[in-house]
Structure formats: structure tokens, C-alpha cells
Amino acid sequence: MKKSLLALAVLGAFAGAASAQSSVTLYGRVDLSVARNIGSDTTVLQNGSGSRLGVRGEEDLGGGLKATFNIEHRFAADTGAVGTNNNGADSATTNFWHGRSLVGLAGGFGSVNFGREYSPLFLYVALPADPWGFDTVAANGSLLGGITPSRKNNTLNYSSPNMSGFRAHAQLSLDEKVTNTADEEYGMGVALTYSAGPIFVGFGYDRGVAPAGSAEESPSYMLLSGSYNFGVAKLIAAYGRGTSRLDQKHRDMHIAATAPLGVGELRVSYNQLKNTTTDVKVSSKWGLGYHYPLSKRTTVYADVARDGEVANHKTGANIGLKHNF
Numbered sequence: 001m002k003k004s005l006l007a008l009a010v011l012g013a014f015a016g017a018a019s020a021q022s023s024v025t026l027y028g029r030v031d032l033s034v035a036r037n038i039g040s041d042t043t044v045l046q047n048g049s050g051s052r053l054g055v056r057g058e059e060d061l062g063g064g065l066k067a068t069f070n071i072e073h074r075f076a077a078d079t080g081a082v083g084t085n086n087n088g089a090d091s092a093t094t095n096f097w098h099g100r101s102l103v104g105l106a107g108g109f110g111s112v113n114f115g116r117e118y119s120p121l122f123l124y125v126a127l128p129a130d131p132w133g134f135d136t137v138a139a140n141g142s143l144l145g146g147i148t149p150s151r152k153n154n155t156l157n158y159s160s161p162n163m164s165g166f167r168a169h170a171q172l173s174l175d176e177k178v179t180n181t182a183d184e185e186y187g188m189g190v191a192l193t194y195s196a197g198p199i200f201v202g203f204g205y206d207r208g209v210a211p212a213g214s215a216e217e218s219p220s221y222m223l224l225s226g227s228y229n230f231g232v233a234k235l236i237a238a239y240g241r242g243t244s245r246l247d248q249k250h251r252d253m254h255i256a257a258t259a260p261l262g263v264g265e266l267r268v269s270y271n272q273l274k275n276t277t278t279d280v281k282v283s284s285k286w287g288l289g290y291h292y293p294l295s296k297r298t299t300v301y302a303d304v305a306r307d308g309e310v311a312n313h314k315t316g317a318n319i320g321l322k323h324n325f
Helices: 002-020 120-129
Strands: 022-036 043-047 051-062 065-076 100-107 110-118 151-159 166-174 186-196 199-207 220-229 234-243 249-261 264-275 280-293 298-307 315-324
Touching: 051 100, 100 151, 110 120, 120 166, 120 186, 120 199, 120 220, 120 234, 220 249
Parallel strands: none
Antiparallel strands: 022 043, 022 051, 022 315, 051 065, 065 100, 100 110, 110 151, 151 166, 166 186, 186 199, 199 220, 220 234, 234 249, 249 264, 264 280, 280 298, 298 315
């Protein structure tokens, strides 16, 4: 009997050690708002940000090395349909794992992963510059210049460890089109960031791939962003330039600020996207919003935005509820 109890105790200790060496986390978000989008006179119920359900985890392989994975589904919370219907970074899609689908390794060298992932320019440079995180009617999607997407398929990614506030990120995205020539087989992106105390500075570059067999150009875009947190307010600025597939040069200028107001946060921004080839403003958008946390996981929010370059219904607004779990 004592031997059996001892064996059970040993097995229990080994099981506990094994479980401690790996973890799997289920997470998600449901976010819905009553909104009227810029350019529309229809009131809709839609995602304020991408409602999602995801799983991520890691396994300790020993010697400081870990195996990692992340898969994330996006859906329209008002209907349950696959994809999203918010007015921010996501658009309607049939991809089940639209958010991310990655597997990789992490250690003292940094991290490498493979699969569907955000571009370094978006994740590390553009996203920190938008007070709304590319969500709600006030999202500043023009920070991508109307040229580069936020995510890419078939990617190989590397992120360095933090080196006294500096980090480097690189991405290759395989086009997988057999009709493309050797120099058209992949897109690439890089980002360099520095963060210390109240200061953040980021620079990103992205080059896409022209459609196979077309006469279009490979699109490219670069963005510089920075912020300084004074405590009473954080000031943000960004500047981007690039060339579209149709060989049109785009320029984006962006200023924004956030400030604590009571328990919540006040947000304001102005963004101008211009086609400098034709000397035409594509977008001149300002946004104003207030986001109030009811708890660490639940937030109510209200935003209003206006784009002076839209022909009709220049103003949009939303009021919504977001719950993370």
C-alpha cells in the first residue's frame, strides 16, 4: 500500500512538472457597437473591433528554448458569420484563422515563427501610432498609405530580443505563384523600434508582390512613428511615403494624442493621406473618442469621426461595448 502511494506521488510530481513546462490559453473578445459609418446614412450594429476567439500556447523544450503557437479566428459578433464587419483594420473574409495562424520557436536569440502574421510595419510601427488601434469608426487605416495590408500569408518571421530598448523585426512572405520570376517570388518587411520610459520611436518598411503576369509594380511603403508620454497626455506623430501597384506615390501625415480623463481615456487624432502623383487628397480624417473601462476586461466607448474628402455623409459615430476574456 505504501509503495502504491509512493508511486502515485511520484507520478503526480512528474505530471505536475510536465504541465508546468507547457501552457495553453484560450482567449477572445466580443465587441459590438451601434454605428453610422463615414460615407453611409444607415445605422448598423457591427464589430467595433474584430471579435475573436483564439488559442495560444508554449512548450518548454529545455535550455531556454520554447515551442510556440497561436491560432485566432475572427467573426462578426452581430451575426456569428466568419470574418468581420467592423470599420477598422479587418474586412469581410472567409478565412477561418483570419487573425493569426503561427507556429515557432523562442529563446535567448529572440523568436522565429511561420504562418499568417501581421506585417512588421503594421504591428510595430503603425499600430502604436493609432489611439484606436485601427478599430471603431475613428480608425486611422490611412497610416498604411492605402498600399500595404496589415497581415500577410505564408510568412517567415524573426523578432530580436530587447537590447537596451531596441528591437528588430523581419518578415518574408512567399508568393507561391509559379508564373512569377525569381525576384517576384516574395514580399518582405522590416521594423526597428526603440522604447524607453515615455519615449517610443519606430520605423518600418514593407514591399509587396505585384500580381503574377501583370504589368503592375511591386508596392512599397515606409512609415516613421513616435510618441512621448508626458503623463497628463501622450503625443503621437507619424509620417509615411510609398508607391502603389499602379505607380502612384502616396504620402500620409498623422498627429494624435491620448489623455487620462477620470477613469477613462480621451483620444483625438488627425490623419491626411494624399496621392502626390495626382496632387489629390485621398482622406482628411479627424477623430475624437472616450473609452471608459468598467473593469480590466470590459470597456464602454463612444467615438465620432469626419473625413472631409468623402463626397456624402462625411461624419460617422459609434457607441459600443467591448469585453475581453
